[in-house]
Amino acid sequence: MNSEDKILLMSYVDGELDAKQNLEAEKLIGENNLAMSFVNQLKIANNSIEASYQGENFNELNSRIDAFIEENFKEEKVSIVSLISSFFSSRQTLNYSLTALFFLSVGVFYDDFIPSDQNMKLNLNDSLYEKQVFKKRGIEENTKIKDLLSTTIGEMINEKSSKAKLLYGSDSYMIFVEGLNSVNEKLDCYDGTIYKDGVPKNFSYCIAQNDNTFIYTD
Amino acid sequence: MHGFEAQLLSASLRKKMMNIAMSKTNYNIDDSEDLIQKTYLKAFEKQDQFRGDLVDPWVITILKNTFIDGVRKKGPITVSNPDDMPEPSTPGYDEDILLERDRDMCLGQLSDDEREIIDLHQVNSYIEISKDLNIEPGTLRQRLLRAKEKFMQCMGFNNE
Numbered sequence: 001m002n003s004e005d006k007i008l009l010m011s012y013v014d015g016e017l018d019a020k021q022n023l024e025a026e027k028l029i030g031e032n033n034l035a036m037s038f039v040n041q042l043k044i045a046n047n048s049i050e051a052s053y054q055g056e057n058f059n060e061l062n063s064r065i066d067a068f069i070e071e072n073f074k075e076e077k078v079s080i081v082s083l084i085s086s087f088f089s090s091r092q093t094l095n096y097s098l099t100a101l102f103f104l105s106v107g108v109f110y111d112d113f114i115p116s117d118q119n120m121k122l123n124l125n126d127s128l129y130e131k132q133v134f135k136k137r138g139i140e141e142n143t144k145i146k147d148l149l150s151t152t153i154g155e156m157i158n159e160k161s162s163k164a165k166l167l168y169g170s171d172s173y174m175i176f177v178e179g180l181n182s183v184n185e186k187l188d189c190y191d192g193t194i195y196k197d198g199v200p201k202n203f204s205y206c207i208a209q210n211d212n213t214f215i216y217t218d
Numbered sequence: 219m220h221g222f223e224a225q226l227l228s229a230s231l232r233k234k235m236m237n238i239a240m241s242k243t244n245y246n247i248d249d250s251e252d253l254i255q256k257t258y259l260k261a262f263e264k265q266d267q268f269r270g271d272l273v274d275p276w277v278i279t280i281l282k283n284t285f286i287d288g289v290r291k292k293g294p295i296t297v298s299n300p301d302d303m304p305e306p307s308t309p310g311y312d313e314d315i316l317l318e319r320d321r322d323m324c325l326g327q328l329s330d331d332e333r334e335i336i337d338l339h340q341v342n343s344y345i346e347i348s349k350d351l352n353i354e355p356g357t358l359r360q361r362l363l364r365a366k367e368k369f370m371q372c373m374g375f376n377n378e
């Protein structure tokens with residue numbers, strides 16, 4: 001086996017190949033005992049390496065980082081601005097604080113917050129934005145999906161598409177952006193619906209100068 | 219700069235930071251926590267200096283520089299050492315511990331570049347790692363293969 005064969009087999013074990021390359025790898029494994037043996041060795045190595053990133057130490061570290069983020073960046077975003085205010089100009093600090101205040105309010109008073117008379121014409125066209133993401137191991141699934149949906153919505157808005165199809169592993173999501181509310185000149189919130197297996201879920205995706213956020217509004 | 223904070227606080231970036239911090243500090247939780255917290259704070263402080271679309275590579279660079287600064291200030295923060303592991307007579311010493319010790323020793327024998335690729339590979343696809351490290355996908359594949367072969371050789375998995 002040469003290096004190219006080994007790279008092909010390693011990519012096969014890591015799930016990094018397309019359908020055609022998968023067939024090529026499987027053909028090589030079927031015809032070559034060394035290839036079969038190399039694939040098995042790679043699987044054992046992957047399992048061993050993966051185990052070093054799990055366990056109590058990582059759970060403990062994750063909990064500590066959770067607490068740090070909750071304390072400094074989520075519950076009281078304004079406090080982190082105070083903490084590092086020397087690094088911000090006063091205008092940036094004001095913008096940041098206002099943005100943080102808004103996102104805090106969105107979470108609590110979403111239904112009452114957006115004035116109904118400020119609906120704007122949706123600045124998106126009818127084109128379909130398509131994206132495919134392969135599933136990777138070692139990631140918290142729920143968090144990953146929410147991040148993925150948020151990123152995809154941001155991308156479809158950049159592409160001016162009102163519809164998107166997201167394939168994540170074997171899961172399929174249809175995303176429809178249906179409305180735009182402008183809270184002020186620096187803050188836009190897009191509303192829409194995500195369908196998975198025919199089940200709708202409403203969302204709001206807000207874009208501010210220094211931040212954006214994605215929330216389910218059901 | 220849309221989404222800076224969302225990207226900075228994303229679960230995937232946190233996982234990358236944890237993997238790299240843990241391997242750089244030899245799995246010391248306190249040092250890893252300290253390193254990650256400093257990195258988050260520095261990233262927030264310097265967010266107006268951020269240029270580009272991808273926050274992850276920028277933050278990973280901050281983490282690595284913060285680690286190097288820490289080492290310069292107080293010397294290597296190595297804590298775990300294969301020699302410090304329990305002797306066979308110690309209660310609880312078994313095959314799992316032996317395997318863990320060998321695994322950590324073999325991972326420790328990889329170069330910094332190889333180790334970093336292995337760290338990131340636990341969370342990312344090849345394409346994402348290429349972007350994070352700003353290297354070509356082909357180069358990434360070669361380095362990852364080299365790292366895995368070195369690891370397999372060290373562990374005795376590679377009997378070719």
